[in-house]
Amino acid sequence: MVFVLERLFNPExxxxxxxSNEKGSIGYTIFKNLLNSFKGELFAVNPNHPEIQGKKSYRSIKEINREIDLAIIAVPAKIVPKVLEECIEAKTKYVIIISAGFSEVGNMKLAKELEEIAKKSKKMRILGPNCFGILNIKHNLNATFIDSSRTKIPEAGGISLVSQSGALGISLLDLIAKNRGGIAKFASYGNAMDISEVELIDFLAKDRDTSVIAIYIEGTKNGKEFLRALKEASAKKPLIVLKGGKFEETSKATLSHTGSLAGKAEIYRAAFKQAKAIEAENIVELVNFSRIIEKQPLPKGNRVLVITNGGGCGVIAADHAIKEGLKLAELSNSTKKKLSEILPEIATVANPLDLTGGANTEHYRAAIEAGLKDDNVSSIVVIALFALPSLNYELVDAFPKKPKKPILFIALDSASIKLIDKLETKGISCFTNIYEGLKSLAMLTEFAKSRSNR
Amino acid sequence: MVFVLERLFNPExxxxxxxSNEKGSIGYTIFKNLLNSFKGELFAVNPNHPEIQGKKSYRSIKEINREIDLAIIAVPAKIVPKVLEECIEAKTKYVIIISAGFSEVGNMKLAKELEEIAKKSKKMRILGPNCFGILNIKHNLNATFIDSSRTKIPEAGGISLVSQSGALGISLLDLIAKNRGGIAKFASYGNAMDISEVELIDFLAKDRDTSVIAIYIEGTKNGKEFLRALKEASAKKPLIVLKGGKFEETSKATLSHTGSLAGKAEIYRAAFKQAKAIEAENIVELVNFSRIIEKQPLPKGNRVLVITNGGGCGVIAADHAIKEGLKLAELSNSTKKKLSEILPEIATVANPLDLTGGANTEHYRAAIEAGLKDDNVSSIVVIALFALPSLNYELVDAFPKKPKKPILFIALDSASIKLIDKLETKGISCFTNIYEGLKSLAMLTEFAKSRSNR
Incomplete structure (x- = not known):
């Protein structure tokens, strides 16, 4: 069963x-995305048109007259049973049912009908219905209806995302792209009539391209297997999980959207903890935790050095560090001595290290280098207010490439945000919000500690 | 004493x-900002140059030979005592000392010297030293060294901001501008050798242009007066406060930056509560709370309606609503009946109200109107995922102008962010983050409740 989903993500x-030829429709967008991305053989099935987007259109999947690796179904719900039968007859290996209108809207009869048909094949596997498709960035596979003129798709990277909700999956991908996170694979599994989060997690745990697994889940149909999959996966790589439908009222809401009743938040929380999966409290944390753990080395302790050119910003960053369980690093005497020789006269060598309003690139470089060399420092947080005229965009040069300790840059004003692209390329994790940055660093530190205790 | 600071913010x-003529220097930027903004009489004082930025330069303030409303001092710390003496001799009314290098860097001798000089005049009032200046947007007064090519200055509005830290003041202004908040007055008061947060709060409490007071404070020198000022101000208008230096370690850091030891967080927390001031946990909250309370009407209850086109987004928004103490509104039967006639067949009329992926502007309009009319609904949160192709930018038309109930729009993907400017102009408060939006709405709801209990 291990690599059973390999071909789903790597179809030929x-x-x-x-x-469809109708711009803006789901069938149009999926086919267009595949035309633009997929290197394998691509077929259009639509009995009403001889051609779809310039390619020959078949009346049914059977008419293609060969075994297809992956069929994607984007037709009205009531026609889905018929085309699913045809997929079985054509010996299709995998089917993604994008179409909605089954158990999630209370149409249990149609849902049941689908399940009965699915039972006729022991081989064919189904993702969905009511889902958003899959991505395999390295395989150039975009089998989703993301409109790339509206939503950003992340670059290739190590985060794989599994989302029960399609819509939230889109938001998360967009947020990951905006925050320069990199994606390996993405799957939205919707009503999970066959392939569920359990199999997806099992697959991603063994997937070489995946270094971090991010999961949005509302409710599982098999708690025992879910816990087993989480445990096994987290022994291999970090898992970040966000649970939706945490309250009785919102649990009801999940029924009418993925057809599953969300379980109690406390039970899930306990399961995540037992499985050593990291729980995110909101979607921003799910994205931030995933990208920082993908990008940064693990810190060898919890002592952070805060470097800033604005006293108040350093105070606030240090407040959040301590609140989240980190400690302010005590700089060694030799570091203190060295810095006092290099830094502006007005600056006090302390932590937070306020380089004062006159600080330039060289001061930042000296401070970052000192922090990297000092064994008392586990991680470094850099804040640079660009409102102060002594700084310019050469500040990027003050940062090392692929540093051996985690370095975060927090862009607090509009001007410093312009540094983010270049810094991320160098391997620095950037944030536009102090407390989100420090919370992510605290999570990374906690993860490193739990990892070293194993 | 009441309007004692009137002339500071409205100098002639x-x-x-x-x-200075040296681009990028503080003296250059302040003078340039005033040249570009100030409508009154402006004088340059610099003994080393006959002209500054095309204007005649005086050797000293005394040479101007008239009583100046406001002198702004931006010279090296050691020269400050001399020019301050000259200000007294010239009968200057207000002085802002931008210069740093006094008690905040441990130079107590120089700090003491300044205080002795200040005592010589009973009339002249001093803001600073070690501060960032003031803004009075309606009076076209920009007496700060904000470099407008780097930092955004907010438009005119009702928020007045008082910041002990200059650097954090800049970040906050930039963040307010970025989030379309409007500013009345701004003051950074630094080491507070004369004018402190107490007088600034007293002044802003009576200032007609100020509808919300936002404060960043590390520590006060007069706790009793600070509490009195907070109490009196909050009886008149909402106060949002962020305390920096919450821990022993960070309290030390404030010493070397505004020369004041930050007090214990618990004592401040208790004082804020007693004074009915609203405490923000971080700078983003300080900005969000200020702008939502400035812009939105007070809700008449805690029952929120969540409208979305993506099920998972609705679930997450509802989770955050409940977590923050809000309740999901139970729609009236007549509302339910009306909506079931208008909404897409696949949509379930519930709360969160998932209009489903096919929703268009008309569906959103119907849902928002129904929420505004239904007495069971106190406030409305709208999420629109633009990745779904049935939506376009006409969605703005679905929102009323200046609604009578609070309406929040949460932009979850890159495309929907483009709606924010137009929606903010209509009076809708926009967020790019679900939990920050819901936390702000919860704060507004709590404030409305406390207000109606008075």
Missing amino acids: SIAVIGA | SIAVIGA
Whole structure:
């Protein structure tokens, strides 16, 4: 069962059933995304048109007359049973049912009908229905209806994202892209009539391209297997989980959207803890935790050095560090001595290290280098207010490439945000919000500690 | 004493002592900002140059030979005593000492010297030293060294901001501007050798242009007066406060930056509560709380309606609403009936109200109107994922102008962020983060409740 989903993410042939010429429709966008991304054989299935987006259109998947690796179904709910039967007859290996309108809207009869049909094949596997598709960035596979003119798709990287909700999956991808996180694989699994989060987690745990697994889940149908999958995966790589539907009122809401009743938050929280999965409190944390753990080395302790050119900003950053369980590093005497020779006369060598309003690139470079060399420092947080005229964009040069300790840059004003792209390329994790940055660093520190205790 | 600071914020004549021709210097930027903004009489004082930025330069403030309303001092610390003496001799009314290098860097001798000089005049009032200046947007007064090519200055509005830290003041202004908040007055008061937060709060409490007071404070020198000022001000208008230096370690850090030892967080927390001031946990909250309370009407209850086109987003928003103490509104039967006639067939009329992926502007309009009319609904949160192709930018038309109930828009993807400017203009408060939006709405709801209990 281990690599059972390998071919789903790496198909050599794809048929889009419901491929369309109507701009803005789901069938149009999926087919277009595949035309633009997929290197394998691509087929359009639509009995009403001889051609779809310039490619020959088949009347049914059977008419293609060969075994297709992956069929994507984007037709109205009531037609899904018929085309699913045809997929079985055509010996299709994997099916993604994008279409909605089944158990999640209370149409249990149609949902049941689908399940009965699915039972006819022991081989064919189904993702969905009511889902958003999959991505495999390295395989150039975009089998989703993301409109790339509206939503950013992340670059290739090590985060794989599994989302029960399609819509939230889109938001998360967009947020990951905006924050320069990199994606390996993405799957939205919707009503989970066959393939569930359990199998996806099992697959991603063994997937070489995946270094971090991020999960949005509302409710599982098999708590025992879910816990087992979480445990096994987290023994191999970090897992970040966000649970939706935490209260009785919101648990009801999940029924009408993925057809699953969300379980009690406390039970899930306990399961995450037992499995050593990291729980995020909101979608921003899910993204931040994933990208910092993907990008930064693990800190060898909890002592952070805060470097700033604005006293108040240093105070606030240090407040958040301590609140989140980190400690302010006590600089060694030799570091103190060295810095006092290099830094502006007005600056006090302390932590937070306020380089004062006159600080320039050289002062920042000296401070960062000192922090990297000092064994008392586990991680470094850099804040640079660009409102102060002594700084310019050469500040990027003050940062090392791929540092051996975690370095965060916190961009607090509009001007310093312009540094983010270059800093992220160098391996620095950037934030526009002090407390989100420090909370992410605290999570990374906690993770490093739990890892070293194993 | 009441309007004692009136003339500080509304001077008719200003002299900049240390005005400079050297681009990027503080004396250059302050003088340039005033040249570009101030409508009154402006004088440059710099004995080394006959002209500053095209204006005649005086050798000293005394040479101007008239009583100046406001002198701004931006010269090296050791020269400050001399020019301060001259200000007294010239009968200057207000002085802002921008210069740093006094008690905050441990130079107590120089600090003492300044205090002795200040005592010679009973009339002249001093803001600073070690501060960032003031803004009075309606009076076209920018007496700060904000470099407008680097930092955004907010438009005119009702928020007045008092910041002990200059650097954090800049970040906050930039963040307010970025989030379309409007500013009345701004003051950074630094070491507070004369004018402190107490007088500034007293003044802003009576200032007609100020509808919300936002404060960043590390420590006060007069706790009793500070509490009195907070109490009196909060009886008149909302106060949002962020305390910096909450821990022993960070309290030490404030010493070397505004020369004041920050007091214990618990004592401040208790004082804020007693004074009915609203405490923000971080700078983003300080900005969000200020702008939502400035912009939105007070809700008549705690029952929120969540409208979305993505099920998972609705679940998450509802989770945060409940977590923050809000309740999901139970729609009236007539509302339910009306909506079920208008909304997409696939949509379930519930709360969160998931209009489903096919929702368009008309569906959003119907949902928002229904929420505004239904007495069971106190406030409305709207999420629109633009990744879904059935939406376009006409969605702005679905929102009323200046609604009678609070309406929040949460932009979850890159495309929907483009709606924010137009929606803010209509009076909708926009967020790019679900939990920050819901936390702000919860704060507004709590404030409305406490207000109605008075």
